[in-house]
Amino acid sequence: MQRDHELAPMRVRFAPSPTGALHLGNVRTALFSWLAARATGGQFILRIEDTDQERYVEGGDLTVFETLRWLGLTWDEGPEVGGPHAPYVQSQRKALYQEYGEKLVASGHAYWCTCTPDRLEAMRLEQQRRGQPTRYDRNCLARQEEIQAHRDAGGSAVLRLRMPEGISTWDDVVRGTIEFSNAEIDDSVLLKSDGFPTYHLAVVVDDHLMDITHVIRSEEWIPSTPKHLALYKAFGWDAPAFAHVPIVLGPDKKKLSKRHGAKRLLDYRSDGYLPSALINAMALLGWSPPGDEDVLSVDNIVKHFDIHDVHASPAVFDPQRLDSINAHHIRLLSHEELADILGIWLTRDPASLLPLVPLLQERITTLADAATLLEPVFSTAVQWGTDVAFPPKNVTSEQALTLLDACSTDIAAHGTGDPTGLRTRLTETVTSLGLKPRDAFRVIYCALFGQPTGIPVFDAMAVLGSERTAARLAAARERLVPTSEQV
RNA sequence: GCCCGCAUCGUCUAACGGUUAGGACAUCACCCUUUCAAGGUGGAAACCAGGGUUCGAUUCCCUGUGCGGGUACCA
Numbered sequence: 001m002q003r004d005h006e007l008a009p010m011r012v013r014f015a016p017s018p019t020g021a022l023h024l025g026n027v028r029t030a031l032f033s034w035l036a037a038r039a040t041g042g043q044f045i046l047r048i049e050d051t052d053q054e055r056y057v058e059g060g061d062l063t064v065f066e067t068l069r070w071l072g073l074t075w076d077e078g079p080e081v082g083g084p085h086a087p088y089v090q091s092q093r094k095a096l097y098q099e100y101g102e103k104l105v106a107s108g109h110a111y112w113c114t115c116t117p118d119r120l121e122a123m124r125l126e127q128q129r130r131g132q133p134t135r136y137d138r139n140c141l142a143r144q145e146e147i148q149a150h151r152d153a154g155g156s157a158v159l160r161l162r163m164p165e166g167i168s169t170w171d172d173v174v175r176g177t178i179e180f181s182n183a184e185i186d187d188s189v190l191l192k193s194d195g196f197p198t199y200h201l202a203v204v205v206d207d208h209l210m211d212i213t214h215v216i217r218s219e220e221w222i223p224s225t226p227k228h229l230a231l232y233k234a235f236g237w238d239a240p241a242f243a244h245v246p247i248v249l250g251p252d253k254k255k256l257s258k259r260h261g262a263k264r265l266l267d268y269r270s271d272g273y274l275p276s277a278l279i280n281a282m283a284l285l286g287w288s289p290p291g292d293e294d295v296l297s298v299d300n301i302v303k304h305f306d307i308h309d310v311h312a313s314p315a316v317f318d319p320q321r322l323d324s325i326n327a328h329h330i331r332l333l334s335h336e337e338l339a340d341i342l343g344i345w346l347t348r349d350p351a352s353l354l355p356l357v358p359l360l361q362e363r364i365t366t367l368a369d370a371a372t373l374l375e376p377v378f379s380t381a382v383q384w385g386t387d388v389a390f391p392p393k394n395v396t397s398e399q400a401l402t403l404l405d406a407c408s409t410d411i412a413a414h415g416t417g418d419p420t421g422l423r424t425r426l427t428e429t430v431t432s433l434g435l436k437p438r439d440a441f442r443v444i445y446c447a448l449f450g451q452p453t454g455i456p457v458f459d460a461m462a463v464l465g466s467e468r469t470a471a472r473l474a475a476a477r478e479r480l481v482p483t484s485e486q487v
Numbered sequence: 488g489c490c491c492g493c494a495u496c497g498u499c500u501a502a503c504g505g506u507u508a509g510g511a512c513a514u515c516a517c518c519c520u521u522u523c524a525a526g527g528u529g530g531a532a533a534c535c536a537g538g539g540u541u542c543g544a545u546u547c548c549c550u551g552u553g554c555g556g557g558u559a560c561c562a
Contacts, residue, residue: 017562019561055562113560117560128489132488133488133490133558134489156560178491179491180490181490184489186559191560192560193560194560199561203562218556219492219555219556221556222557223491223557224557244492249555255556281499286499288500288510292510292511294510295511311500312493313492314493314556315498315499315500316499318498318499320498320512320513321498322512324513327525361525362524363525423521430521441521445521445523453522454523455522456521456523458521
């Protein structure tokens with residue numbers, strides 16, 4: 001859909017917990033947030049939600065940074081870049097949450113609880129048995145003075161939200177009106193016994209303090225949104241808009257996750273995918289551009305993106321679609337750009353790669369394919385494939401010999417600098433032999449590459465030079481007329 | 488168990504009550520072609536079911552079904 005009006009700048013955030021590598025599911029949500037910010041001229045904020053000490057992963061935040069930066073999803077405020085609301089790491093804001101927790105206690109919107117995990121579990125089991133929703137029974141609500149004494153004496157407790165009665169409702173940006181009966185909603189823990197906040201408290205406090213206008217997050221957060229709404233109200237704050245974007249599914253139709261073997265996003269980099277292709281492919285999961293063209297530059301996506309157009313149903317990620325998009329993005333590159341990228345990829349001088357780029361560009365779907373295609377050219381000796389027929393089908397040994405010799409003779413006379421001329425002259429030989437070009441040229445491919453396919457072979461000869469080409473032709477001849485048979 | 492969300496070709500999607508239901512990926516055929524690709528042309532392929540509302544439902548409402556998500560001192 002084409003935007004028919006300019007949207008007000010959105011301040012959005014991506015707030016991962018640094019508990020491991022980001023995968024396509026996480027990053028697609030980050031992408032939608034980033035796009036919403038860029039499309040409206042707003043800000044994209046990165047915040048690290050590391051309030052769970054038990055899931056601390058050394059360097060987890062650095063992986064997040066690297067992933068986002070590789071894709072070009074740069075943040076305007078956040079770790080390593082700073083900003084007016086620093087720090088952007090929740091573990092460094094611990095005191096803040098405690099302060100706001102106390103405010104809720106003072107206003108009667110939260111209370112302390114010392115129930116044991118065992119009691120809570122038994123309570124939930126019983127509720128389930130009775131067909132009731134599982135929620136805290138407020139057993140501790142009447143013991144606040146007692147618990148306060150316990151805390152004053154150095155004892156621990158958790159702080160719970162006192163979920164108000166009534167109905168929670170909001171107009172979700174991607175789904176329209178969603179409504180919950182608060183009677184179904186649990187009195188969630190806000191501060192854990194280790195003094196750290198839970199997501200629910202931290203996200204509300206930070207989103208408010210950081211002036212977030214649109215909370216763009218994945219749909220698994222829908223059921224806890226009433227808690228967040230209750231917190232905004234308890235604090236007397238205006239709630240931001242909520243956009244619950246659909247989750248990304250794996251081939252098993254389950255939410256993409258590490259335990260389901262979701263690939264780390266950075267693995268796509270090492271597999272030879274371009275950032276722009278990943279972005280293009282991810283953007284198409286839940287969003288579609290106007291018109292029929294779906295191979296788009298990042299700029300073009302930014303130009304057309306509107307979070308309001310994201311639709312609600314979950315999407316299965318299709319790796320083949322990514323392949324196709326990646327191949328298209330590679331073909332969109334100039335020869336120089338591709339030579340530079342391949343130079344880094346293959347650790348070779350881009351200038352030396354430049355003449356090969358036109359031969360590669362339409363033949364590769366990932367950068368890794370370039371290494372495979374170039375291997376026969378760069379290797380010192382021809383590596384014959386184990387199951388390669390030589391001479392190839394529909395060609396006799398005599399015909400193959402004639403061709404190889406014609407090729408050798410031509411190169412001796414003209415060198416390898418004129419691929420077109422060489423091909424033209426060799427075609428005459430092919431015709432005189434009564435062969436189909438398709439069959440006949442396989443002989444040459446095999447001789448040069450050790451396999452019947454590859455980059456255009458006469459161009460490859462030009463790169464290889466007369467000497468090496470002649471050597472390969474001679475070696476192939478040996479295969480047709482082995483010395484042992486001549487004895 | 489309880490709550491919530493979702494539902495168009497195999498997959499990603501378009502459609503904002505009236506269309507031969509469009510496109511892309513994948514797939515099949517043909518063309519082009521020095522191999523392989525790329526490119527071109529064409530084919531096969533979808534509105535979950537049942538009730539309403541309406542002159543008319545893929546589209547709006549309800550129910551069912553299916554799939555998914557949540558139900559923690561994880562996010």
